[in-house]
Amino acid sequence: MRTKELITFVLDIGEQMLISGAEVNRVEDSITRMCSAYGAKRVNVLTITSSILVTVKMDDGEMYTQTRRIRSYLTNLNKLDKLNDLSRYICDHKPDLEEIERRIEIVDEVGTYSPKQQYGIYALVASSFTVFFGGDVSDAIVSALIGMLLKLMMGFIRKIDKNTVITNVFCSFIVGLVTILSVSLGFGTNVDHIIIGNIMLLIPGLALTNAIKDIISGDTISGLLRLNEAFVIAVSIASGFSLATLLMGGLV
Structure with a gap:
């Protein structure tokens, strides 16, 4: 067994799980189980919001360490579900490295919603919440249109600055x-x-939820990092709307 390549593939799976929206405990547990399935005597995994560090000790006494830097997130719960299935398959069947690589490539091909569907979702979510909080029909229509504009702007600005x-x-x-x-x-x-x-549409709900779950499960550092990240995002959202209100306050 080519242990270094195995750890690389396992890290690929763990990295994509974290990027897709998995909590830290799930990532660490999946990596540990996959390495143990192939005879690892000891597996030490440290995962935070921006990095994964894995050290594996095999039965022959050899030690292997690899790390992975996480620079961005793209929530995709469908992909996360398939990655969970893949990790369970690896633990149960112990396939060879070629099959693991092939299955990772298949999961990587899992796409998100099409651009048209994403615009429709943004419009639906924005208008629904507007009505939920007391808006009328005209407010819902305007909110839907602005929601699509928001999607367009987010795609544009992320190409310039992530x-x-x-x-x-x-x-x-x-x-x-x-x-x-x-x-x-x-x-x-x-x-x-x-x-x-x-x-x-901008509230970091998943990050906040995972932060609380990480803290409860004992991953305090990761939880606090996620919590701080969610707080900074919330402040940036409030700042943008506040600036707009101050600038155009006379028209409200």
């Missing part, structure tokens, strides 16, 4: 401006309801 804080400040600022202008021109009734509907 910094999450900058993306959220810019997008929330533009959404705030467009919302206030729309209501001032008579294309909506309640600025706050339309803004709330679109804020919900």
Whole structure:
């Protein structure tokens, strides 16, 4: 067994799980189980939001260490589900390295929703939350259109700068401006309801949920890192909308 290659493939799976939205405990447990299935005597895994470090001791006494830097996240629960299935398959059947590589490539081909579907989802979510928080039909329509605009802006700015804080400040600022202008021109009734509907598209709900789960499960460092990340994102969203409100306050 080519142990170094095995650990590389196992790390590939763990990395994609973390990027796709898995909590730290799930990633560490999956990596440990897969390595143990191939005869590892001891497996030490340290996972935080930006890095995975694995040290494996085999039966022959050889020690192997590999690390992986995580630079971005792209939530994909469908892909996460398939990665979970793959890790269980590896533990149960112990396939050769060629089959593991082939199955990883198959999972990597799992795509997200098409661009048209994503625009529709953004519109649906924004308008639904606007109505939920008390908006009327005109507010829901405006919110849906602004939600699609938000999706367009997020895709555009991430091609220029992948910094999450900058993306959220810019997008929330533009959404705030467009919302206030729309209501001032008579294309909506309640600025706050339309803004709330679109804020919900930016709220880091998964990061906050995983932070709480990590802290409860004992992964305090990772949990606090995720919690701080969610807090910074929330502040950046609030800052963008606040700037728009201050700039266009006379039209509200």
